[in-house]
Amino acid sequence: MTGTRTAPHPRTDGAEDLTADPLRFGVGARVTVAVMADDYADVILSVLAGVDRSGLVVATGDVSTYVGGHEADLLRYLTDLVDAVAATGEHAAVTLHLSRGCPGEVRCELPGGAGPRPADLPPGRRTGRVAVAEWALYPLVDDVRAGVVPDHMRDIEAAIELARVAGTFRGSEHFVTRLEGDVGAVVETVVGAWARVGRGVQHVTSHVTLSLNSPSRTRG
Protein backbone atom coordinates (compact mmCIF):
# COMPACT_ATOMS: atom_id res chain seq x y z
CA MET A 1 0.00 0.00 0.00
CA THR A 2 2.74 2.44 0.86
CA GLY A 3 4.27 1.88 -2.57
CA THR A 4 1.35 3.71 -4.13
CA ARG A 5 2.03 6.87 -2.18
CA THR A 6 4.06 9.85 -3.15
CA ALA A 7 6.11 11.03 -0.24
CA PRO A 8 6.47 14.79 0.07
CA HIS A 9 9.76 15.95 -1.36
CA PRO A 10 12.39 16.49 1.33
CA ARG A 11 13.25 20.13 1.71
CA THR A 12 16.78 21.10 0.89
CA ASP A 13 16.80 24.46 2.65
CA GLY A 14 16.98 23.01 6.14
CA ALA A 15 13.47 24.19 7.13
CA GLU A 16 11.14 21.67 8.68
CA ASP A 17 8.61 20.18 6.25
CA LEU A 18 5.23 20.72 7.90
CA THR A 19 3.39 18.89 5.13
CA ALA A 20 4.94 15.41 5.50
CA ASP A 21 2.85 13.93 8.32
CA PRO A 22 -0.83 13.67 7.31
CA LEU A 23 -2.11 13.93 10.89
CA ARG A 24 0.08 16.93 11.64
CA PHE A 25 -1.12 18.52 8.37
CA GLY A 26 -4.73 17.84 9.39
CA VAL A 27 -5.64 15.38 6.61
CA GLY A 28 -8.96 13.79 7.53
CA ALA A 29 -12.70 13.55 7.29
CA ARG A 30 -15.86 13.67 9.38
CA VAL A 31 -18.54 11.18 8.35
CA THR A 32 -22.21 11.05 9.33
CA VAL A 33 -24.12 7.90 8.40
CA ALA A 34 -27.92 8.19 8.65
CA VAL A 35 -29.71 4.92 7.98
CA MET A 36 -33.45 5.38 7.53
CA ALA A 37 -34.67 2.27 9.30
CA ASP A 38 -35.87 1.40 12.80
CA ASP A 39 -32.78 -0.75 13.40
CA TYR A 40 -30.41 2.06 12.32
CA ALA A 41 -28.21 1.70 15.39
CA ASP A 42 -27.40 -1.96 14.73
CA VAL A 43 -26.88 -1.30 11.02
CA ILE A 44 -24.52 1.64 11.59
CA LEU A 45 -22.51 -0.09 14.32
CA SER A 46 -22.17 -3.21 12.21
CA VAL A 47 -21.00 -1.21 9.18
CA LEU A 48 -18.48 0.82 11.21
CA ALA A 49 -17.12 -2.32 12.87
CA GLY A 50 -16.61 -4.10 9.55
CA VAL A 51 -14.51 -1.50 7.72
CA ASP A 52 -10.70 -1.78 7.69
CA ARG A 53 -9.20 1.16 9.66
CA SER A 54 -5.56 0.37 8.89
CA GLY A 55 -3.35 3.42 9.04
CA LEU A 56 -6.13 5.69 10.29
CA VAL A 57 -7.15 7.36 13.54
CA VAL A 58 -10.91 6.87 14.01
CA ALA A 59 -13.04 8.50 16.73
CA THR A 60 -16.82 8.13 16.76
CA GLY A 61 -18.97 10.89 18.22
CA ASP A 62 -22.71 11.50 18.48
CA VAL A 63 -22.90 13.70 15.37
CA SER A 64 -20.13 12.26 13.19
CA THR A 65 -17.09 10.00 13.09
CA TYR A 66 -13.67 11.61 12.69
CA VAL A 67 -11.16 9.76 10.50
CA GLY A 68 -7.60 11.06 10.12
CA GLY A 69 -4.63 9.82 8.10
CA HIS A 70 -3.05 9.50 4.66
CA GLU A 71 -5.20 10.36 1.63
CA ALA A 72 -4.83 6.85 0.18
CA ASP A 73 -6.09 5.26 3.41
CA LEU A 74 -8.98 7.73 3.54
CA LEU A 75 -9.97 6.89 -0.02
CA ARG A 76 -9.98 3.17 0.80
CA TYR A 77 -11.86 3.64 4.10
CA LEU A 78 -14.53 5.98 2.72
CA THR A 79 -15.12 3.76 -0.33
CA ASP A 80 -15.48 0.68 1.88
CA LEU A 81 -17.69 2.50 4.39
CA VAL A 82 -20.12 4.01 1.87
CA ASP A 83 -20.24 0.73 -0.03
CA ALA A 84 -21.01 -1.21 3.16
CA VAL A 85 -23.92 1.15 3.86
CA ALA A 86 -25.16 0.72 0.28
CA ALA A 87 -24.86 -3.07 0.62
CA THR A 88 -27.36 -3.12 3.50
CA GLY A 89 -30.06 -2.17 0.99
CA GLU A 90 -31.45 0.40 3.40
CA HIS A 91 -32.09 3.95 2.28
CA ALA A 92 -29.36 6.11 3.79
CA ALA A 93 -27.79 9.57 3.62
CA VAL A 94 -24.04 9.78 4.16
CA THR A 95 -22.41 13.17 4.73
CA LEU A 96 -18.65 13.48 4.17
CA HIS A 97 -16.64 16.53 5.24
CA LEU A 98 -13.01 16.38 4.08
CA SER A 99 -10.33 18.76 5.33
CA ARG A 100 -6.58 19.27 4.81
CA GLY A 101 -4.08 21.92 5.80
CA CYS A 102 -5.77 23.21 8.93
CA PRO A 103 -5.18 20.92 11.91
CA GLY A 104 -6.36 22.05 15.29
CA GLU A 105 -9.72 23.46 15.96
CA VAL A 106 -10.74 27.07 16.29
CA ARG A 107 -7.47 28.33 14.90
CA CYS A 108 -5.25 26.43 12.49
CA GLU A 109 -2.20 25.17 14.31
CA LEU A 110 -0.12 25.29 11.15
CA PRO A 111 1.19 28.65 10.03
CA GLY A 112 -0.30 29.81 6.74
CA GLY A 113 3.07 29.33 5.15
CA ALA A 114 3.29 25.56 5.71
CA GLY A 115 2.48 25.24 2.04
CA PRO A 116 0.46 22.70 0.11
CA ARG A 117 0.93 18.93 0.53
CA PRO A 118 1.35 16.80 -2.60
CA ALA A 119 -0.51 13.49 -2.54
CA ASP A 120 -1.03 11.09 -5.40
CA LEU A 121 -3.80 8.58 -4.97
CA PRO A 122 -4.16 5.06 -6.30
CA PRO A 123 -7.32 4.53 -8.37
CA GLY A 124 -10.37 3.77 -6.23
CA ARG A 125 -12.05 0.39 -6.63
CA ARG A 126 -15.46 -0.07 -8.23
CA THR A 127 -18.11 -1.62 -6.00
CA GLY A 128 -21.04 -2.41 -8.31
CA ARG A 129 -23.40 -0.27 -6.22
CA VAL A 130 -24.69 3.19 -7.09
CA ALA A 131 -24.69 6.55 -5.29
CA VAL A 132 -26.09 9.97 -6.15
CA ALA A 133 -24.43 12.94 -4.49
CA GLU A 134 -24.30 16.72 -4.13
CA TRP A 135 -20.78 18.06 -3.86
CA ALA A 136 -19.06 21.30 -2.82
CA LEU A 137 -15.30 21.99 -2.78
CA TYR A 138 -13.57 24.92 -1.06
CA PRO A 139 -9.99 26.13 -1.45
CA LEU A 140 -9.56 28.50 1.53
CA VAL A 141 -7.46 31.50 2.45
CA ASP A 142 -6.15 31.46 5.99
CA ASP A 143 -3.30 33.87 5.77
CA VAL A 144 -3.12 36.22 2.86
CA ARG A 145 0.33 37.27 4.00
CA ALA A 146 1.56 33.88 2.82
CA GLY A 147 1.09 35.30 -0.65
CA VAL A 148 -0.81 32.32 -2.05
CA VAL A 149 -4.39 33.28 -2.83
CA PRO A 150 -6.47 30.45 -4.27
CA ASP A 151 -8.65 31.10 -7.28
CA HIS A 152 -11.83 29.41 -6.08
CA MET A 153 -13.58 29.24 -9.43
CA ARG A 154 -10.51 28.06 -11.33
CA ASP A 155 -10.08 25.18 -8.87
CA ILE A 156 -13.78 24.31 -8.94
CA GLU A 157 -13.78 24.13 -12.71
CA ALA A 158 -10.71 21.88 -12.68
CA ALA A 159 -12.48 19.60 -10.19
CA ILE A 160 -15.59 19.45 -12.34
CA GLU A 161 -13.41 18.50 -15.30
CA LEU A 162 -12.04 15.61 -13.20
CA ALA A 163 -15.63 14.52 -12.51
CA ARG A 164 -16.43 14.63 -16.23
CA VAL A 165 -13.42 12.43 -16.98
CA ALA A 166 -14.46 10.02 -14.20
CA GLY A 167 -17.95 9.84 -15.70
CA THR A 168 -19.60 10.91 -12.44
CA PHE A 169 -20.56 14.48 -13.40
CA ARG A 170 -24.32 14.84 -13.87
CA GLY A 171 -24.86 18.58 -13.74
CA SER A 172 -24.77 21.70 -11.63
CA GLU A 173 -27.47 22.81 -9.24
CA HIS A 174 -27.70 25.70 -6.82
CA PHE A 175 -24.46 25.69 -4.74
CA VAL A 176 -23.47 22.10 -5.63
CA THR A 177 -22.35 19.76 -8.38
CA ARG A 178 -24.43 16.63 -8.84
CA LEU A 179 -22.52 13.36 -9.09
CA GLU A 180 -23.88 9.94 -9.94
CA GLY A 181 -22.32 6.55 -10.52
CA ASP A 182 -20.61 3.63 -8.89
CA VAL A 183 -20.04 4.30 -5.17
CA GLY A 184 -16.29 3.88 -5.75
CA ALA A 185 -16.22 6.33 -8.65
CA VAL A 186 -18.18 8.97 -6.73
CA VAL A 187 -15.95 8.72 -3.63
CA GLU A 188 -12.84 8.70 -5.85
CA THR A 189 -14.05 11.88 -7.59
CA VAL A 190 -14.57 13.69 -4.29
CA VAL A 191 -11.37 12.55 -2.55
CA GLY A 192 -9.35 12.88 -5.75
CA ALA A 193 -10.42 16.45 -6.52
CA TRP A 194 -9.85 17.53 -2.91
CA ALA A 195 -6.32 16.07 -2.97
CA ARG A 196 -5.65 17.53 -6.43
CA VAL A 197 -6.63 21.07 -5.41
CA GLY A 198 -4.49 20.49 -2.32
CA ARG A 199 -1.39 20.36 -4.50
CA GLY A 200 -1.62 24.10 -4.93
CA VAL A 201 -3.56 25.34 -1.89
CA GLN A 202 -2.77 24.50 1.75
CA HIS A 203 -6.25 24.52 3.29
CA VAL A 204 -8.94 22.74 1.24
CA THR A 205 -12.26 21.38 2.46
CA SER A 206 -15.04 19.51 0.68
CA HIS A 207 -18.59 18.61 1.68
CA VAL A 208 -20.68 15.96 -0.03
CA THR A 209 -24.04 14.43 0.76
CA LEU A 210 -24.59 10.97 -0.76
CA SER A 211 -27.96 9.30 -1.11
CA LEU A 212 -28.00 5.49 -1.25
CA ASN A 213 -30.84 3.11 -2.14
CA SER A 214 -33.23 5.99 -2.70
CA PRO A 215 -36.80 4.78 -3.15
CA SER A 216 -37.52 7.73 -5.44
CA ARG A 217 -34.82 6.36 -7.69
CA THR A 218 -35.72 2.66 -7.65
CA ARG A 219 -39.44 3.37 -7.93
CA GLY A 220 -38.69 5.48 -10.97
Place this chain on the structure above:
Amino acid sequence: MTGTRTAPHPRTDGAEDLTADPLRFGVGARVTVAVMADDYADVILSVLAGVDRSGLVVATGDVSTYVGGHEADLLRYLTDLVDAVAATGEHAAVTLHLSRGCPGEVRCELPGGAGPRPADLPPGRRTGRVAVAEWALYPLVDDVRAGVVPDHMRDIEAAIELARVAGTFRGSEHFVTRLEGDVGAVVETVVGAWARVGRGVQHVTSHVTLSLNSPSRTRG
Protein backbone atom coordinates in the same frame (compact mmCIF):
# COMPACT_ATOMS: atom_id res chain seq x y z
CA MET B 1 -42.26 40.52 8.77
CA THR B 2 -40.84 42.89 6.21
CA GLY B 3 -40.53 45.54 8.88
CA THR B 4 -37.76 43.53 10.52
CA ARG B 5 -35.59 43.60 7.42
CA THR B 6 -32.87 46.02 6.54
CA ALA B 7 -33.09 46.93 2.89
CA PRO B 8 -29.76 47.32 1.11
CA HIS B 9 -28.83 50.98 0.85
CA PRO B 10 -29.65 52.45 -2.54
CA ARG B 11 -26.57 53.27 -4.52
CA THR B 12 -26.02 56.91 -5.32
CA ASP B 13 -23.45 56.42 -8.07
CA GLY B 14 -25.96 55.23 -10.65
CA ALA B 15 -24.55 51.67 -10.79
CA GLU B 16 -27.00 48.81 -10.45
CA ASP B 17 -27.12 47.27 -6.97
CA LEU B 18 -26.55 43.55 -7.49
CA THR B 19 -27.03 42.78 -3.81
CA ALA B 20 -30.64 43.93 -3.38
CA ASP B 21 -32.57 40.87 -4.60
CA PRO B 22 -31.85 37.81 -2.43
CA LEU B 23 -32.54 35.31 -5.23
CA ARG B 24 -30.38 37.21 -7.69
CA PHE B 25 -27.63 37.37 -5.04
CA GLY B 26 -27.96 33.61 -4.50
CA VAL B 27 -29.18 33.66 -0.88
CA GLY B 28 -30.37 30.17 0.00
CA ALA B 29 -29.86 26.77 1.53
CA ARG B 30 -29.87 23.08 0.68
CA VAL B 31 -31.39 20.85 3.37
CA THR B 32 -31.19 17.07 3.78
CA VAL B 33 -33.47 15.49 6.37
CA ALA B 34 -32.62 11.89 7.28
CA VAL B 35 -35.13 10.32 9.66
CA MET B 36 -33.90 7.04 11.12
CA ALA B 37 -37.15 5.09 11.10
CA ASP B 38 -38.88 2.66 8.76
CA ASP B 39 -41.61 5.23 8.02
CA TYR B 40 -39.07 7.93 7.17
CA ALA B 41 -40.78 8.85 3.89
CA ASP B 42 -44.11 9.67 5.55
CA VAL B 43 -42.38 11.54 8.37
CA ILE B 44 -40.25 13.67 6.03
CA LEU B 45 -43.10 14.46 3.63
CA SER B 46 -45.37 15.39 6.52
CA VAL B 47 -42.73 17.68 8.02
CA LEU B 48 -41.94 19.38 4.70
CA ALA B 49 -45.64 19.89 3.96
CA GLY B 50 -46.29 21.50 7.33
CA VAL B 51 -43.66 24.25 7.28
CA ASP B 52 -44.58 27.79 6.15
CA ARG B 53 -42.77 28.58 2.86
CA SER B 54 -43.88 32.22 2.63
CA GLY B 55 -41.49 34.36 0.66
CA LEU B 56 -39.29 31.42 -0.37
CA VAL B 57 -38.62 29.35 -3.47
CA VAL B 58 -38.57 25.66 -2.48
CA ALA B 59 -37.57 22.76 -4.75
CA THR B 60 -37.27 19.22 -3.39
CA GLY B 61 -34.79 16.80 -4.98
CA ASP B 62 -33.65 13.26 -4.20
CA VAL B 63 -30.56 14.34 -2.23
CA SER B 64 -31.68 17.65 -0.71
CA THR B 65 -34.28 20.39 -0.79
CA TYR B 66 -33.26 23.79 -2.16
CA VAL B 67 -34.71 26.85 -0.39
CA GLY B 68 -34.00 30.36 -1.71
CA GLY B 69 -35.01 33.79 -0.46
CA HIS B 70 -34.45 36.51 2.13
CA GLU B 71 -32.29 35.67 5.15
CA ALA B 72 -35.14 36.38 7.59
CA ASP B 73 -37.45 33.96 5.78
CA LEU B 74 -34.70 31.34 5.69
CA LEU B 75 -34.14 31.69 9.43
CA ARG B 76 -37.86 31.21 10.08
CA TYR B 77 -38.17 28.28 7.65
CA LEU B 78 -35.09 26.41 8.87
CA THR B 79 -36.04 26.89 12.53
CA ASP B 80 -39.56 25.59 11.87
CA LEU B 81 -38.31 22.70 9.74
CA VAL B 82 -35.66 21.45 12.17
CA ASP B 83 -38.07 21.87 15.08
CA ALA B 84 -40.77 19.90 13.25
CA VAL B 85 -38.30 17.05 12.73
CA ALA B 86 -37.31 17.19 16.41
CA ALA B 87 -40.98 17.17 17.41
CA THR B 88 -41.52 13.77 15.75
CA GLY B 89 -39.37 12.23 18.47
CA GLU B 90 -37.51 10.18 15.86
CA HIS B 91 -33.73 10.15 15.77
CA ALA B 92 -32.70 12.25 12.75
CA ALA B 93 -29.72 13.92 11.12
CA VAL B 94 -30.36 17.22 9.34
CA THR B 95 -27.68 18.68 7.06
CA LEU B 96 -27.86 22.39 6.20
CA HIS B 97 -25.73 24.00 3.49
CA LEU B 98 -26.13 27.79 3.37
CA SER B 99 -24.80 29.94 0.54
CA ARG B 100 -24.81 33.64 -0.43
CA GLY B 101 -23.10 35.72 -3.08
CA CYS B 102 -22.63 33.05 -5.74
CA PRO B 103 -25.85 32.41 -7.69
CA GLY B 104 -25.70 30.13 -10.66
CA GLU B 105 -24.03 26.83 -10.64
CA VAL B 106 -20.58 25.93 -11.92
CA ARG B 107 -19.54 29.54 -12.27
CA CYS B 108 -20.90 32.40 -10.18
CA GLU B 109 -23.19 34.51 -12.30
CA LEU B 110 -22.41 37.60 -10.27
CA PRO B 111 -19.15 39.39 -10.92
CA GLY B 112 -16.76 39.25 -7.99
CA GLY B 113 -17.28 42.97 -7.55
CA ALA B 114 -21.00 42.77 -6.73
CA GLY B 115 -19.97 43.37 -3.15
CA PRO B 116 -21.34 42.04 0.12
CA ARG B 117 -25.05 42.15 0.98
CA PRO B 118 -26.07 43.61 4.35
CA ALA B 119 -28.83 41.71 6.12
CA ASP B 120 -30.03 42.17 9.66
CA LEU B 121 -32.02 39.31 11.11
CA PRO B 122 -34.78 39.31 13.69
CA PRO B 123 -34.06 37.11 16.72
CA GLY B 124 -34.93 33.46 16.13
CA ARG B 125 -37.64 31.91 18.27
CA ARG B 126 -36.98 29.29 20.96
CA THR B 127 -38.66 25.94 20.45
CA GLY B 128 -38.14 24.03 23.70
CA ARG B 129 -36.41 21.16 21.86
CA VAL B 130 -32.69 20.44 21.77
CA ALA B 131 -30.15 19.94 18.97
CA VAL B 132 -26.46 19.11 18.92
CA ALA B 133 -24.53 20.17 15.84
CA GLU B 134 -21.16 20.33 14.10
CA TRP B 135 -20.62 23.56 12.20
CA ALA B 136 -18.25 24.93 9.55
CA LEU B 137 -18.28 28.45 8.04
CA TYR B 138 -16.42 29.54 4.88
CA PRO B 139 -15.81 33.07 3.63
CA LEU B 140 -14.65 32.50 0.01
CA VAL B 141 -12.54 34.28 -2.56
CA ASP B 142 -13.97 34.21 -6.06
CA ASP B 143 -12.15 37.06 -7.66
CA VAL B 144 -9.04 38.40 -6.01
CA ARG B 145 -9.02 41.23 -8.53
CA ALA B 146 -12.01 42.66 -6.68
CA GLY B 147 -9.48 43.58 -4.02
CA VAL B 148 -11.47 42.16 -1.08
CA VAL B 149 -9.69 39.16 0.39
CA PRO B 150 -11.49 37.63 3.35
CA ASP B 151 -9.55 36.74 6.45
CA HIS B 152 -10.94 33.26 7.07
CA MET B 153 -9.72 32.84 10.61
CA ARG B 154 -10.73 36.35 11.70
CA ASP B 155 -14.28 35.70 10.47
CA ILE B 156 -14.42 32.23 12.05
CA GLU B 157 -13.34 33.62 15.41
CA ALA B 158 -15.98 36.36 15.20
CA ALA B 159 -18.60 33.68 14.44
CA ILE B 160 -17.49 31.58 17.39
CA GLU B 161 -17.77 34.64 19.61
CA LEU B 162 -21.39 35.01 18.39
CA ALA B 163 -22.00 31.37 19.38
CA ARG B 164 -20.54 32.01 22.82
CA VAL B 165 -22.85 34.98 23.30
CA ALA B 166 -25.82 32.88 22.12
CA GLY B 167 -24.88 30.18 24.63
CA THR B 168 -24.67 27.49 21.93
CA PHE B 169 -20.87 27.11 21.77
CA ARG B 170 -19.72 23.82 23.28
CA GLY B 171 -16.21 23.44 21.95
CA SER B 172 -14.00 22.87 18.96
CA GLU B 173 -13.29 19.53 17.33
CA HIS B 174 -11.36 18.56 14.23
CA PHE B 175 -12.60 20.82 11.38
CA VAL B 176 -15.81 21.90 13.15
CA THR B 177 -17.30 23.84 16.04
CA ARG B 178 -19.69 21.94 18.27
CA LEU B 179 -22.98 23.66 19.08
CA GLU B 180 -25.63 22.55 21.52
CA GLY B 181 -28.87 24.06 22.76
CA ASP B 182 -32.41 24.92 21.84
CA VAL B 183 -33.10 24.12 18.18
CA GLY B 184 -33.96 27.78 17.59
CA ALA B 185 -30.75 29.03 19.21
CA VAL B 186 -28.58 26.62 17.20
CA VAL B 187 -30.22 27.55 13.87
CA GLU B 188 -30.05 31.25 14.79
CA THR B 189 -26.32 30.91 15.54
CA VAL B 190 -25.61 29.30 12.17
CA VAL B 191 -27.80 31.57 10.02
CA GLY B 192 -26.82 34.65 12.02
CA ALA B 193 -23.06 34.09 11.73
CA TRP B 194 -23.33 33.35 8.01
CA ALA B 195 -25.29 36.58 7.43
CA ARG B 196 -22.94 38.55 9.70
CA VAL B 197 -19.81 37.43 7.83
CA GLY B 198 -21.71 38.26 4.64
CA ARG B 199 -21.69 41.94 5.59
CA GLY B 200 -18.03 42.05 4.66
CA VAL B 201 -17.54 39.17 2.18
CA GLN B 202 -19.64 38.54 -0.93
CA HIS B 203 -19.50 34.74 -1.13
CA VAL B 204 -20.02 32.92 2.17
CA THR B 205 -21.10 29.31 2.70
CA SER B 206 -21.76 27.30 5.85
CA HIS B 207 -22.31 23.60 6.46
CA VAL B 208 -23.83 22.17 9.62
CA THR B 209 -24.94 18.68 10.59
CA LEU B 210 -27.55 18.58 13.37
CA SER B 211 -28.40 15.49 15.40
CA LEU B 212 -31.88 15.33 16.92
CA ASN B 213 -33.32 12.92 19.49
CA SER B 214 -30.03 11.03 19.70
CA PRO B 215 -30.37 7.81 21.71
CA SER B 216 -26.75 8.11 22.86
CA ARG B 217 -27.78 11.39 24.41
CA THR B 218 -31.04 10.35 26.03
CA ARG B 219 -29.65 7.02 27.18
CA GLY B 220 -26.38 8.57 28.31
